[in-house]
Amino acid sequence: MIGRGPLSVLLWAFLVLTGACQKPVELARRPNILLILADDVGREVLGSYGGTSYETPHLDHLATTGMRFDHSYSMPVCHPSRITLLTGRYPFQVGNPEWGTFPQTSETQTVAHSLRAAGYITAISGKWQLTLLKDDLDHPHRLGFDEYCLFGWHEGPRYYQPLIYQNGQQRDDDADRYGPEVYTDFLIDFIERNQDRRFFAFYSMALCHDVTDDLETPVPFGPRGRYDNYAEMVAVMDKQIGRLVAAVNDLGLREKTLILFTTDNGTAKRSIITAEDGKLIREDVVSRLGEILVPGGKTELTDGGTRVPSIANWTGTVKKGALLEDLIDFSDFFPTLVELGGAKLPSGVSLPGKSFAPGLRGEPRVGRDWVFAEHKGQSWVRSRDWKLYRDGRLFHMASDSQEQRPVDAGARKGAAEARRSLETVLQNLFDTQVEATNSSPVNAPH
Ligand SMILES: [Ca+2]
Numbered sequence: 001m002i003g004r005g006p007l008s009v010l011l012w013a014f015l016v017l018t019g020a021c022q023k024p025v026e027l028a029r030r031p032n033i034l035l036i037l038a039d040d041v042g043r044e045v046l047g048s049y050g051g052t053s054y055e056t057p058h059l060d061h062l063a064t065t066g067m068r069f070d071h072s073y074s075m076p077v078c079h080p081s082r083i084t085l086l087t088g089r090y091p092f093q094v095g096n097p098e099w100g101t102f103p104q105t106s107e108t109q110t111v112a113h114s115l116r117a118a119g120y121i122t123a124i125s126g127k128w129q130l131t132l133l134k135d136d137l138d139h140p141h142r143l144g145f146d147e148y149c150l151f152g153w154h155e156g157p158r159y160y161q162p163l164i165y166q167n168g169q170q171r172d173d174d175a176d177r178y179g180p181e182v183y184t185d186f187l188i189d190f191i192e193r194n195q196d197r198r199f200f201a202f203y204s205m206a207l208c209h210d211v212t213d214d215l216e217t218p219v220p221f222g223p224r225g226r227y228d229n230y231a232e233m234v235a236v237m238d239k240q241i242g243r244l245v246a247a248v249n250d251l252g253l254r255e256k257t258l259i260l261f262t263t264d265n266g267t268a269k270r271s272i273i274t275a276e277d278g279k280l281i282r283e284d285v286v287s288r289l290g291e292i293l294v295p296g297g298k299t300e301l302t303d304g305g306t307r308v309p310s311i312a313n314w315t316g317t318v319k320k321g322a323l324l325e326d327l328i329d330f331s332d333f334f335p336t337l338v339e340l341g342g343a344k345l346p347s348g349v350s351l352p353g354k355s356f357a358p359g360l361r362g363e364p365r366v367g368r369d370w371v372f373a374e375h376k377g378q379s380w381v382r383s384r385d386w387k388l389y390r391d392g393r394l395f396h397m398a399s400d401s402q403e404q405r406p407v408d409a410g411a412r413k414g415a416a417e418a419r420r421s422l423e424t425v426l427q428n429l430f431d432t433q434v435e436a437t438n439s440s441p442v443n444a445p446h
Contacts, residue, residue: 030342031314032257033115033200034191034248035333037085038237039078039127039209042266043309044287044294045234053287054234058242059311062261066313067322067360071384073329074265076298076305076375078209079129081264081330086110086130086143088334088351092374092430100153102130102143109346111334112144115200118343123147123190126183126204127158137168149186151179151206157219158206159228178222179206184240188247195251200337203244208233210272210282218275226274230267230285254315258340258360260333262310266303267296301380301389303401306373318360326359327384329371336360352429370425381425386414388422 043049047056048063075081079099080091087094087106094103112122124140128150131139140148149166156163162179164171166186174182187201211219211227222228228236241261248257270282285296297304310328312318331353338345339355354368370381380389385398393406394415400407409416 030118030198031317031340032191032198032253033120033337033341034203034244034257034259035201035337036203036205036241036244036259036261037082038205038261038263039207040265040268040296040298041208041234041237041263041309042287042294042297042304043307044289045208045267046309048311049309050289051287052290054231054238056234056238058238058245059261062241062245062259062313063311065315065320066259066311067318067324069262069310069312069324069326069328071325071327071371072262072308072310073306073327073371073373073382074263074308075330075373076265076301078127078264080374082129082204084330085333086112088331088345088353089349090331090352090372090374090429092379093352100129100131102139107142108144109349110144111337112200112202114144114334114338114343114346115341116144116146118341120198120200120341120343121146121194122200122202123149123187124202124204125149125187125190126180126206127151127153127209128204129153133165137165141168145202147190149183150204151183154212154214156215157211158209159211160220160222180236180240184243187244191244191247191253192251195253198341200341203241205237205240207237207240208268210268213272213280218278218280221274227272229273229283230271233271255317258312258314258317260310260312262333263308266298266300266305266308267294268298269296299375301373301375301378302403303397305375312360314360319362322362324356324359325384326356326365327368327371327382328356329353329373331372332356332368350432370422372429379426381422381429383418383422386418386422388419388426390426394419394422 044051045054046059048060048068083091083097094106097103116122122145124145128140132155133150133152134155147167151158152163152165159179162174164174164182187203191199191201208230248254268285271285272280273283274281287294299305335351335353335355336357339357345351356365358365370383372381380387387395387397395403396407396412407415409419
């Protein structure tokens with residue numbers, strides 16, 4: 001027992017500050033982490049978010065037996081979301097890496113490295129997009145993943161007759177296989193092999209992004225004689241997630257495993273459906289929220305592009321049917337996983353995100369009253385109700401979620417105060433970033 005003298009007070013303060021008092025308990029409760037990142041899936045797609053165009057039973061079950069996030073924000077396109085997720089920093093803070101690249105200085109500072117250093121075995125399956133793997137097959141390993149199974153992004157097909165690299169080699173047994181089955185099989189095998197260890201399994205889904213559009217010859221059709229349409233891809237996305245969850249169930253690991261689902265940006269506006277004479281044909285993607293028609297919002301900095309569905313499910317820890325109203329953006333995943341994994345943040349860098357682990361436990365979260373997104377040099381910060389673009393446009397999102405009417409200071413109660421507050425956030429963000437270079441994001445395929 002600690003006494004009451006000055007030295008004891010100092011000892012107590014030391015133990016609290018270093019986390020030593022709580023460490024044994026927290027270490028024992030460190031979960032496996034199954035992070036599922038779908039591609040091009042907006043809120044309106046999921047039944048649990050009110051979507052009525054598609055059936056998403058497995059995701060809806062994760063939501064009803066876990067927690068939905070109401071204010072979860074990604075970047076509006078694939079690559080910057082992945083940069084932010086893995087580095088914990090916004091793209092402009094790591095030098096605005098060009099499309100399909102990863103900043104070399106951050107290679108050893110990813111969330112995968114942090115979890116590995118804390119004893120986790122790590123794997124990623126599906127989409128990489130951070131280099132052309134044919135030129136650098138060690139890249140996922142260098143970024144902290146012990147194992148990988150990833151399609152050759154912009155090198156070949158990701159769905160039918162896929163081109164897939166696995167742990168440093170190109171697979172040669174996939175000619176008759178369907179990519180998403182391969183990616184899921186790999187991750188299930190990884191989880192089964194490591195069921196007695198703590199694992200970080202990152203399912204970076206190919207679905208529901210359409211086929212690649214920059215190869216000389218269009219990639220192969222599936223059995224339908226065309227490419228799968230968006231609804232068909234949503235169905236397979238949900239099915240593959242169901243397979244993964246069933247595997248975790250079968251191993252009896254649900255109470256030891258946090259399942260986190262999110263998506264890298266909103267639904268695509270159009271999706272490639274076929275190819276005629278070598279020319280790709282696209283169709284619009286429009287979904288329903290009951291009577292409301294919702295066009296895909298990918299590439300836009302609007303809610304349609306950035307306000308994404310997110311679900312946390314952790315049997316025995318996350319309350320069933322809960323709704324998390326905390327503001328969350330992609331920079332928050334890094335500190336969250338670090339906290340839950342008993343890991344450490346990388347030294348020498350400042351991360352903008354805050355852990356939402358308290359929210360998962362039903363506890364109040366401290367320190368985050370804004371989120372950020374950027375795309376092609378434009379950016380915004382927002383609270384729940386207000387959104388300020390760096391070009392000065394202010395929107396009252398609570399009453400104008402479609403951003404139809406910029407608000408002038410004084411035109412609405414609270415507008416001037418919101419503008420001042422968010423301007424300060426923007427100023428601090430851009431003043432404190434130290435690594436930005438003059439390079440700009442490039443306009444490239446996703
Ligand atoms: Ca995407």
